[in-house]
Amino acid sequence: MNALMLPDIAAQAARQSLPLEWVGMRGIALPVFIEGQRLAARADAGVSLDDGEARGIHMSRLYLALERLQQHDLTPALLHQVLQDFLDSHQSLSANAYLNIHADLLLKRPALISPLAGWKTYPVTIAASLKNKVFHVELQIDVEYSSTCPCSAALARQLIQQQFIDNFANQSLQHADVLAWLGSTNGIVATPHSQRSTAQLHLVLEDFVDALPFDAIINDAEAALGTAVQTAVKRADEQAFALANGQNLMFCEDAARRLNLALRRSPGIRRFHLRVTHAESLHAHDAVAESQWQREPA
Known part of the structure; x- marks a missing residue:
C-alpha cells in the first residue's frame, strides 16, 4: 500500500487575500548563552506574511532555526543569522523577521564592605529584527535599587x-x-522613608557593536544610582548601605537624570528610553519618571 502524502494545510490558498505584519510563536522555551551563562529563556519568533494569498507560514521552520541559539553565546551576528534563517525558510512568503528573547541574567555581586558575595537576577529582553534587509537590535534591562526620599529626610x-x-x-x-x-533611641525620633525602586532601560545599539554589553550597562547604571540592592550582607555592609542611601537622596526625577547622563557616556548606544519607578512606601501609588536620548549623527 502506498503511503498517503500528509496534508500541508498552511500551503493552501487563504480564504481572504490579506498580508499580515507578524505571524509566529510566543513563549518558546529554550536555553541560551549570555556572557557565558547558560540561561533558561523564552523566545518570541515571527515573520511577516507578505503573500496575502498564502494561508499561513511554516512555524516549525522557525522553531528549528532557534537551535543555533543553543550552541553559541548570543551576539548581534548570531541573532542576524537566525533571522536570516527565518527568511530563507520562508522565501516568497516573508520579507521581515523578528525575534525577542526574555531571560533572567545572573550576575554575582560583591558586598559593600565584607568579603561576601551573592547572585542577583536582572530581567533582560533582546529584541532583534530584520526588516527589508535592515538588521536592528534593542535591549531592555531592569535594574533594582533603593531610593530614599529627600523630602522625608529633611x-x-x-x-x-x-x-x-x-x-x-x-x-x-x-x-x-x-x-x-x-546614639540613643530618644535622639533619633524619625527616619526618612525609602523604597525598592526599578529602572527599566530600553536601549538601541549601534551597528558596529559585536557583543551584547549587559554587564557594562548594568555596572554603569548601578554606579550612577549608588544604591543598588544587595545580596549577602553582614552588619558592616548594611551600615554602608544606609550610608549610601543617606548620601544619595533622590526623587524619581533625580534617578532618571543620573541614568540619562550615565547612559549617554556608555559606548555603543545609539539611543535609549528609560523609566524609573519608585514603589512608594508613603503612598499607595508609584512615583515614575521617564527620559530619552538619541545620539546626533556624525
Whole structure:
C-alpha cells in the first residue's frame, strides 16, 4: 500500500487575500548563552506574511532555526543569522523577521564592605529584527535599587532638631552628652522613608557593536544610582548601605537624570528610553519618571 502524502494545510490558498505584519510563536522555551551563562529563556519568533494569498507560514521552520541559539553565546551576528534563517525558510512568503528573547541574567555581586558575595537576577529582553534587509537590535534591562526620599529626610532632620531642643533647652552640654544622645533611641525620633525602586532601560545599539554589553550597562547604571540592592550582607555592609542611601537622596526625577547622563557616556548606544519607578512606601501609588536620548549623527 502506498503511503498517503500528509496534508500541508498552511500551503493552501487563504480564504481572504490579506498580508499580515507578524505571524509566529510566543513563549518558546529554550536555553541560551549570555556572557557565558547558560540561561533558561523564552523566545518570541515571527515573520511577516507578505503573500496575502498564502494561508499561513511554516512555524516549525522557525522553531528549528532557534537551535543555533543553543550552541553559541548570543551576539548581534548570531541573532542576524537566525533571522536570516527565518527568511530563507520562508522565501516568497516573508520579507521581515523578528525575534525577542526574555531571560533572567545572573550576575554575582560583591558586598559593600565584607568579603561576601551573592547572585542577583536582572530581567533582560533582546529584541532583534530584520526588516527589508535592515538588521536592528534593542535591549531592555531592569535594574533594582533603593531610593530614599529627600523630602522625608529633611522632615526627619527637623524632628530630630526639635527633639534635641526639647531634651536640652537651656542646658550646658559636653561633647560626650551630645554623642550619647545621638546614639540613643530618644535622639533619633524619625527616619526618612525609602523604597525598592526599578529602572527599566530600553536601549538601541549601534551597528558596529559585536557583543551584547549587559554587564557594562548594568555596572554603569548601578554606579550612577549608588544604591543598588544587595545580596549577602553582614552588619558592616548594611551600615554602608544606609550610608549610601543617606548620601544619595533622590526623587524619581533625580534617578532618571543620573541614568540619562550615565547612559549617554556608555559606548555603543545609539539611543535609549528609560523609566524609573519608585514603589512608594508613603503612598499607595508609584512615583515614575521617564527620559530619552538619541545620539546626533556624525
